[in-house]
Amino acid sequence: MIELQNVTKTYNHGAVIALRNCSVSIAKGEFVFLVGPTGSGKSTLLRLVLREELPDQGTIWVAGKNVCQLSRWKVPYLRRNIGCVFQDFRLLPTKTVFENVAFALEVIGRPRHVIAAQVPQILDLVGLARRRDALPHQLSGGEQQRVAIARAFVNRPLILLADEPTGNLDPDTSEDITRLLDRINRTGTTVVMATHNASIVDRMRRRVVALDQGRIMRDEARGVYGHV
Amino acid sequence: MPYAVKEMASNLWRNRLMTLAAVLTVAVSLSLVGAALLLNQGVSRAVGKWRGGVELIVYMTPAGQPYPAATPAQIRAVRDQLSRDPEVKSFRYVGPAQSYREAKQYFSSQPDLLKVLKPDDLPTSFRIVLRHADQAAALGRRFEHQPGVYRVLYNRQAVDAMLRVTDVMQIVIAALAVVLLLSALVLILNAIRVAIFARRREVAVMKLVGATNWFIRVPFMLEGLVQGLVGALVAAGAVFGMGHLVSYLIAHFQANLFRYALVTGHQVALTVAAVIVLGAVIGTGASALGVRRFLEV
Ligand SMILES: Nc1ncnc2c1ncn2[C@@H]1O[C@H](COP(=O)(O)OP(=O)(O)OP(=O)(O)O)[C@@H](O)[C@H]1O
Ligand SMILES: [Mg+2]
Numbered sequence: 001m002i003e004l005q006n007v008t009k010t011y012n013h014g015a016v017i018a019l020r021n022c023s024v025s026i027a028k029g030e031f032v033f034l035v036g037p038t039g040s041g042k043s044t045l046l047r048l049v050l051r052e053e054l055p056d057q058g059t060i061w062v063a064g065k066n067v068c069q070l071s072r073w074k075v076p077y078l079r080r081n082i083g084c085v086f087q088d089f090r091l092l093p094t095k096t097v098f099e100n101v102a103f104a105l106e107v108i109g110r111p112r113h114v115i116a117a118q119v120p121q122i123l124d125l126v127g128l129a130r131r132r133d134a135l136p137h138q139l140s141g142g143e144q145q146r147v148a149i150a151r152a153f154v155n156r157p158l159i160l161l162a163d164e165p166t167g168n169l170d171p172d173t174s175e176d177i178t179r180l181l182d183r184i185n186r187t188g189t190t191v192v193m194a195t196h197n198a199s200i201v202d203r204m205r206r207r208v209v210a211l212d213q214g215r216i217m218r219d220e221a222r223g224v225y226g227h228v
Numbered sequence: 229m230p231y232a233v234k235e236m237a238s239n240l241w242r243n244r245l246m247t248l249a250a251v252l253t254v255a256v257s258l259s260l261v262g263a264a265l266l267l268n269q270g271v272s273r274a275v276g277k278w279r280g281g282v283e284l285i286v287y288m289t290p291a292g293q294p295y296p297a298a299t300p301a302q303i304r305a306v307r308d309q310l311s312r313d314p315e316v317k318s319f320r321y322v323g324p325a326q327s328y329r330e331a332k333q334y335f336s337s338q339p340d341l342l343k344v345l346k347p348d349d350l351p352t353s354f355r356i357v358l359r360h361a362d363q364a365a366a367l368g369r370r371f372e373h374q375p376g377v378y379r380v381l382y383n384r385q386a387v388d389a390m391l392r393v394t395d396v397m398q399i400v401i402a403a404l405a406v407v408l409l410l411s412a413l414v415l416i417l418n419a420i421r422v423a424i425f426a427r428r429r430e431v432a433v434m435k436l437v438g439a440t441n442w443f444i445r446v447p448f449m450l451e452g453l454v455q456g457l458v459g460a461l462v463a464a465g466a467v468f469g470m471g472h473l474v475s476y477l478i479a480h481f482q483a484n485l486f487r488y489a490l491v492t493g494h495q496v497a498l499t500v501a502a503v504i505v506l507g508a509v510i511g512t513g514a515s516a517l518g519v520r521r522f523l524e525v
Binding site (some may be wrong): 050076079103106107155 | 231253429430432433434435436437438439441443444
C-alpha cells in the first residue's frame with residue numbers, strides 16, 4: 001500500500017537532511033506507529049506519502065502509484081485515497097461539525113444525497129452524532145479531533161495518515177482517539193500514525209518504525225516506543 | 229456549479245471595497261479604450277472622405293473687394309488651365325448660387341450675418357481633386373498670382389494638421405488606457421489574492437482532501453471575471469453614450485468638417501463588443517495570474 005525505496009529528502013538545497021536513504025514497506029490493512037525524537041523526519045515522511053513534497057532520491061509507491069512520476073493533475077485523485085489528521089485538527093471555524101465533514105465530500109464533487117447519507121453515518125462512528133450542529137470552538141480537543149478523523153475518513157480512504165493526532169490531548173482522550181483509529185484500521189484501512197506518545201505505542205503493540213536523524217533505526221512487527 | 233457561484237458571491241461581498249475599486253478602474257480604463265477606438269474609427273472614416281475629396285480650392289475674387297472682381301475671361305482661363313493639367317484628376321466650379329447656399333448652411337446659426345450677405349459678395353471657386361495629393365502645393369503656387377484669383381486654399385494642410393492633433397490625442401488616450409488597464413489588472417489580481425488569503429484554511433483543507441485545482445480555482449477566477457465584466461458593462465454604457473454625444477454635438481454645432489468623423493451605429497456596437505470582450509479577458513487573466521502562485525499542489 002505504501003512503499004519507500006531508498007528515499008532521501010533534503011531541505012534548503014541540501015543543508016538539512018530530513019530523510020536519509022529510507023526504505024520501508026507498509027501492507028494494506030497495517031497499523032504502523034512512526035516514532036522518533038523531534039526533527040527525526042516523521043512529518044516529512046508523511047508529507048512525501050501525501051505528495052506534498054517530492055523526494056530528492058528514491059521512489060515512493062502509494063496505492064499502486066509511483067507518486068514521484070504522478071502528473072500534477074492526478075495528485076488530487078491520489079489524495080482522495082488518503083485521509084489526514086494533524087495535531088492542530090485544522091477544522092474550519094465557521095462551519096459546524098456536520099458542515100466540516102460534508103465539506104470534504106462537497107469539494108470532491110460528491111452528490112448531495114451521498115453527503116446526506118454518509119456524513120451522519122461517519123459522525124455516528126466517531127460518536128458525535130448529537131453534536132452535529134456545534135461549531136469547533138464549542139467542542140473539546142478530543143471532540144475536535146474526532147471531527148477531523150470523521151472528515152478524513154468520510155470518503156473511505158485506503159490510507160489514513162495521522163501526524164501526532166494526540167499531541168494536544170490529555171492521556172485519556174489520547175487513548176480514545178487511538179482506539180478510534182484502531183477501529184478504523186479494523187475496517188481494512190491502512191493507518192500510519194506519527195507519535196511521541198510512548199504509553200500508547202507500548203500498550204497497542206503494533207508495528208513500530210523508529211526514525212532518528214532521518215534514518216530508519218528500527219522496524220518491529222509488535223514493537224514498543226523504546227528509547228531512541 | 230452552485231458551490232463556485234456561492235463562493236464567488238461571498239468573496240465579492242467580503243472584499244466589496246476592493247471589488248469596487250477594481251470595477252471602477254476597469255470601467256474607466258475601458259471607457260478610454262472605447263474612446264480611443266471610436267476616435268480612431270471616426271478619424272479614419274473622415275480621412276477617407278477628406279483625402280478622397282477636394283484637395284485644393286481656388287477662389288476667384290468676389291465683388292466688394294479692394295481690387296476688381298474676377299472677369300468671366302479670367303475664370304475661363306483658370307478653367308482651361310485646369311482641364312489641360314495632367315495632375316488634375318477632376319474639378320468642379322462652384323458658382324455664385326451654390327456658394328450662397330453653402331454659406332447659408334454654414335452660417336445658419338448667425339442669421340444677422342446672413343442678412344447682409346449677398347450672393348455676389350461670395351467668391352466663386354474651383355474645387356480640385358488631384359491625381360497625387362503631394363502635388364497640391366506646386367499646382368497651387370501656379371494659380372496664386374494669376375489675375376482674378378482671390379486665394380488658394382490647401383485642404384490637405386488642414387487635414388494634416390487635424391490628423392496630427394487626432395494622432396496625438398489617440399496616443400495620449402491609448403497610453404492612459406494602457407496604464408489604467410494595467411492598474412485594473414493589478415487591482416483585480418490583488419482582490420483575488422486577498423480572497424484566497426481570507427480562504428486559506430478552506431483552500432488548505434480542499435487540497436488535503438483531494439479537490440482538483442480547477443475546483444479550487446474556479447470561484448476565484450469567476451470573481452475576477454465578474455469584476456472585469458461589470459467594469460466592462462459600465463464602460464460599454466459610456467462608449468454608447470459617447471457615440472451619441474458626439475453625433476449630437478456635431479449636429480448641434482454644425483461642425484461640418486467633423487461630419488465625416490461620425491461613427492456609424494455599427495461601429496459603436498463593435499466597439500462596445502470589443503470593450504466587453506477586453507473586460508472579460510482582463511478579469512480572467514488577472515485572476516488566472518492571481519491564483520497561479522497560491523494554488524499549486
Ligand atoms: N519545510 C522545511 N524547510 C526546511 N527544513 C525543514 C522543513 N520541514 C522540515 N524540515 C527539517 O527537516 C527535519 C525533519 O523535520 P520533520 O518535521 O519531518 O520532523 P518530525 O520528526 O516530524 O519532528 P517533530 O516530532 O518535532 O514533529 C528537521 O530538521 C526540520 O527542521
Ligand atoms: Mg512532525
